[in-house]
Amino acid sequence: xSRVYNFSAGPSCLPEEVLKECxxxxxxxxxxxxxxxxxxxxxKVYQEIxxxxxxxxxxxxxxPENYKVLFLQGGGSTQFAMVAQNLGxxxxxxxxxxxxxxxxxxxxxxxxxxxxxxxIASSEDKNFSYIPxxxxxxxxxxxAYICFNNTIMGTHYEYIPDTGKIPLVxxxxxxxxxxxxxxxxxxxxxxxxxxxxxxxxxxxVIIREDLxxxxxxxxxxxxxxxxxxxxxxxxxxxxxxxxxxxxxxVLDWIEKKGGAAGIHKLNVEKANYLYDYxxxxxxxxxxxxxxxxxxxxxxxxxxxxxxxxxxxxxxAKEKEINDKFVKESTAAGLVNLxxxxxxxxxxxxxxxxxxxxxxxxxxxxxxKFAKENA
Ligand SMILES: *Cc1c(COP(=O)(O)O)cnc(C)c1O
Numbered sequence: 535x536s537r538v539y540n541f542s543a544g545p546s547c548l549p550e551e552v553l554k555e556c557x558x559x560x561x562x563x564x565x566x567x568x569x570x571x572x573x574x575x576x577x578k579v580y581q582e583i584x585x586x587x588x589x590x591x592x593x594x595x596x597x598p599e600n601y602k603v604l605f606l607q608g609g610g611s612t613q614f615a616m617v618a619q620n621l622g623x624x625x626x627x628x629x630x631x632x633x634x635x636x637x638x639x640x641x642x643x644x645x646x647x648x649x650x651x652x653x654i655a656s657s658e659d660k661n662f663s664y665i666p667x668x669x670x671x672x673x674x675x676x677x678a679y680i681c682f683n684n685t686i687m688g689t690h691y692e693y694i695p696d697t698g699k700i701p702l703v704x705x706x707x708x709x710x711x712x713x714x715x716x717x718x719x720x721x722x723x724x725x726x727x728x729x730x731x732x733x734x735x736x737x738x739v740i741i742r743e744d745l746x747x748x749x750x751x752x753x754x755x756x757x758x759x760x761x762x763x764x765x766x767x768x769x770x771x772x773x774x775x776x777x778x779x780x781x782x783x784v785l786d787w788i789e790k791k792g793g794a795a796g797i798h799k800l801n802v803e804k805a806n807y808l809y810d811y812x813x814x815x816x817x818x819x820x821x822x823x824x825x826x827x828x829x830x831x832x833x834x835x836x837x838x839x840x841x842x843x844x845x846x847x848x849x850a851k852e853k854e855i856n857d858k859f860v861k862e863s864t865a866a867g868l869v870n871l872x873x874x875x876x877x878x879x880x881x882x883x884x885x886x887x888x889x890x891x892x893x894x895x896x897x898x899x900x901x902k903f904a905k906e907n908a
Contacts, residue, residue, distance in 0.1 A: 539892035542870035543685055543831060543883040544708065544729040552783045570779045575772050583779050584768065590785035594793050597717050597740055604739040604760065605768040605778050610636070610707045610726035612758070613737060614643035617703050617722060619754040620747055621677040622649040629671055629678040629700070632656035633689060635876065636705055637681040644679075647751060654678075661877070662687040664823040671697045677721060678702050683709035683828050685729070686874045688821060688881065690828040694719050701745055708830050710738065711788055712886055713798040721745050730830070730885050732781035735774035739763075788886065797886050798829075804884050804893045805829040811897045817904035821877055835879035836907075856880065859903055866899050868892075 540547040563570050566579050573580045588603050597603060606612070617640070622628055627650045630641040634657075641651045652675070655666035662684065671678045678697045683690045685708040694716070695702065701721025710725035717723065722741045728734035739760070746760050756762050762770045791797045809827065812820040812834055821833045838855045841848030856879055860872045873879040884893055 536867075538867045538869045539888070539895055540869050541882045541884065541888070541892075541896070543874075543881065544726070545734050546729055546883055546885050547887045548733070548780070549784065549787045549887045552780065552787050555783055556780060571776045573775065575769060575775050580775060583775075583782060584773065587778050587782035587785065588768075590782055590789065591738065591740070594711060594785055594788060595715065595717055595740070596794075600743050601717060602739075602741050602743060602746065602760075602764045604741065604763045605773055605781075606737045606739055606763060607735065607774055609734075609737055610705060610724060611639070613705070613724040613739065614640040615647065616758050616760065617677070617679065617724075618644035618647045618649045618751070619758055620750045620760050621701060621703065621722065621745060622647065623747060623749065623751060624676050625674045626650055627652065627673070627675050629654045629673065629675045631666060631668060631678075631680045631695070632658060633665055633681055634662040634684040634687040636684065636686070636707070637679070640679060640681070640705065649676075657689075660823075661821075662689065663821055663826070665689050665691050665826040667693075668695045671695050671700060671702075673700070675700050679704075681705040683707075683712075683830055685828075685831050685883075686833075686876055686881075688828045688831045688833040688877075689823075689826045690830070692825060701742070708883075708885075709828070711785070711794055711797065712801050712830055714794040727777060727781055729883075730887075731784055732777050735777035736781060738781075784887075791886075800890070801829045801884075801886065804888065804890050805832065807890065807893050808832055808882065808884065808897060811900065815900075815904065817908065818900060821879070830885055831881060831883045833873055833877045833879060833881040835873075835877075839879060852878075855907060858907070862903060863896075863899055866895075868896055868899055871896075 560569055591603050629652050632653050645651050655668045657664050657666050678700050682704045703722045706723050707726045708729045710730050724739045727736045746764050750759050788797050812818050818834050836855055838852040863871050871880045873881045
C-alpha cells in the first residue's frame with residue numbers, strides 16, 4: 535500500500551487510524567453482523583453511534599446546554615439559505631462581511647430570499663487577502679454573518695466581532711475543531727464535514743435554542759426548517775448514517791490529540807513550518823496577509839507571478855511553472871496542490887488530519903523545485 539500526502543481543500547485526507555478502524559469494522563460492526571452502511575437508522579445500535587457523535591461534538595467544542603447539535607445534509611451551501619429562512623424573520627435585514635467566495639454566495643442566497651443584505655465590510659479591494667477589522671456590529675439586523683475561515687483565499691478571523699444582541703452566524707466549514715472556539719459568542723455555527731470532520735455528506739449545525747423558530751420565512755420547506763431536525767434528533771428523515779459514524783471516530787481521534795487545544799497546537803506548528811519557509815523564500819510567497827492567515831489553507835505563488843497584467847509572455851511563463859510544480863509534486867506523492875483559479879498558483883490545505891511529516895515533505899519538495907527553476 536502506498537499512500538500519498540493529500541493537500542486537497544475538500545474532501546480531504548482523514549486520519550489513517552480512523553480509516554483503519556472503519557476498515558476493520560466494515561463487515562461486522564461491534565458484533566452486530568452488519569456494516570454501519572447497512573443498518574437501520576432506527577436501530578438501537580445506530581442510535582448509540584449518532585449519540586456518541588453528538589456527545590463528542592458537545593464535549594470537544596464545549597457546546598453550552600442551550601444549544602442544539604444537528605447533523606444535516608445539503609452541505610454548507612444549503613446552510614446559506616437555511617440561515618436566512620430561519621433567522622431572517624423579524625426585520626428581514628442582515629449584515630454580511632464579505633471576505634471571499636463563500637461569504638458572497640451566502641449573501642446572494644439571502645438576497646434571493648428577500649433579505650435586505652448590508653455588506654458592512656469587505657476585503658475585495660485586495661482580492662480578499664485579509665480579514666477586515668469590524669469591532670462592533672450594531673443595527674436592527676436579524677443576524678450578522680461571517681465566514682470564519684476562507685478556504686479559497688486562505689484567510690481566517692483572529693477575532694470575533696462583537697454583535698451585542700444580534701445573533702452572530704459563522705461558516706466554520708474549513709476550520710471546525712482546528713482550534714478552540716467560544717460557541718457562546720455565536721447564535722449559529724455550521725460546517726460541511728468534508729474538510730475537517732468526516733467524508734462528504736453531513737453538515738454540522740450548532741444553533742442556540744431560542745433561534746429555532748416554528749415560523750421560518752413563508753414557503754420554507756419542512757427539510758429547511760431547523761425545528762424539524764431539532765425536534766427529531768436529526769432523524770426526521772434518514773441521516774447520512776455512515777458519515778456520522780466516521781465523524782464520531784474522527785472526534786475520538788481529536789480527543790486523543792488533546793482535544794481542540796491539542797490539535798490547535800499541532801496545527802500552529804504545521805502552519806508555521808510552511809509560512810516560515812514561504813516568508814523567507816525569494817522564490818515563493820504566501821498570498822494571505824499576516825494577521826489574517828489561515829492555519830488550514832495556505833495559497834502561495836512563485837516569483838513568476840510578479841508581472842504586469844497585460845504581459846502575455848510572462849503570464850505564459852507563470853502558468854508553465856505552476857503546471858510544472860503541480861505535475862512534479864504529484865509525481866512525488868504530494869497531491870492536489872493546484873491553486874484555486876481566483877488566487878492562482880498553488881494551495882496547500884493542511885487540515886487536522888495532515889501530519890507534520892506531510893508538511894515537511896512539501897517544504898522539502900518546494901526547496902528542490904525552487905533550486906531547479908530559479
Ligand atoms: C467548502 C465550503 C463550503 C461549501 O460546502 P459544500 O458542503 O460543498 O456546500 C462553504 N463554506 C466554506 C467556508 C467552505 O470551505
